[in-house]
Amino acid sequence: MTAVWWAAPLPPEVAPGLVALLDGHERDRLDRFRRAADRARYLAAHALVRLVLADAVGTAAAALVFDRTCRCGAQHGKPVLPGGPGFSLTHAGDLVGVAVHPGGDVGLDVEQARELTDLPAMSAHVCSPRETAPDAQAFFTLWTRKEALLKAVGTGLATPMSAITLGPSGVLDWTGEDAPRDPLWLADLCPASGYHAAVAGTGERPAIVEERGDALLAGQAR
Template sequence: MASPAQSPGPVTVWWARPLDPDTHPRLVALLDDRERTRMAAFRRPEDRHRYLAAHALARLVLAAHLDADPAAIAMDRTCRCGEQHGKPTLAASPESPGFSLTHSGELVGVALGPGAVGLDVEQHRGIEVDGMSDHVLSPAERSAYTLDQQSFLVTWTRKEALLKVTGDGLSSPMTGITLGPPDTDAVVRDWAGGPDGPVWVRDLASPLDDHPAAVAGLGPSAPDVRTEDGDAVLSG
């Protein structure tokens, strides 16, 4: 797989809580038609709340960075299949910043960096670790590690963040990535079919203890990662 341009950093991450579209029409108005249609299609209210907060936050963060109207920012979601359901990117110049959205449970996040970046958060929940391991852990990891729910979610967030860097998401198998032990600093030991160059990944302390998170990008080492208040951005 060809490697996109490296991201030298720094990376900034904004964290926020989900918001009800019915009580936040100003934020709903920032979304484009495709985003509003997608949000309305969710059957569960909590999914709509997370979607609104994450996508409105991304638009506001990008607008501040680009000195642009958040509602006028054009998003490209072209998947490898040609349909518009892939990772959102800016439909702009190659100099546009990289960004990544994530949401789970009671938290949404947006990461912004000068190059490709991936962000993931996962809420602690009942997970059948043994049943999921075959879909998440590489053969080398399955033979080396016995994971509880906490360490399994740490591994999951690290891998999901890495896959978001390339834009592949879960269309590329997590089992192709081999990481170091989850109780040590994150290290990518092998990535079958991954980027040609080096990649980095690091754990993040999210605002909620039961929501482990990770951020990833391209390059030999992790840059500075700054954390900001996304709730303040959404309410501004």
């Protein structure tokens, strides 16, 4: 089963207990954000993933040690919990999300619906040659699906979204040297009104549950 947790951002100044859960790398990243909204989203997402993973592996949230080894060898890549389940973080607007998938790699993305003044250009960036340019609402669905897939396979936006062709049942085609060979699954989510979200992973599609994580964060905030 894949669990997806949603929560509201929390400013560090009102949640010192959550700041205490973070490691040195995370606290350094938190301190470098200039905008209060970015700090609140970062803190809530990274504290929430620690709390959820701690429960999954039976250890203290602050004791979790992540491997962030990038392809270049530096510690700034996608975080992985050695020996633990796959997980993915995302945030947009007043929402942060965490997906945890014991069966392997997972990717989660959320976007807040908004007006797009450059929809044709954005569609050209997202759509493959076989896909029809979407309207504004369909655009966000397409974006979150492809972003979730890219997070799941670990390439992120280093791989162009236009390399992926989607159909009603999932991925129809994926071109390029880094195209994954493993089966992929994909599902749309409903986190809140005005938001689009999707979760994806490798292997067979699991059962997916969505939960609210605000109470978990509130219980550790002070």
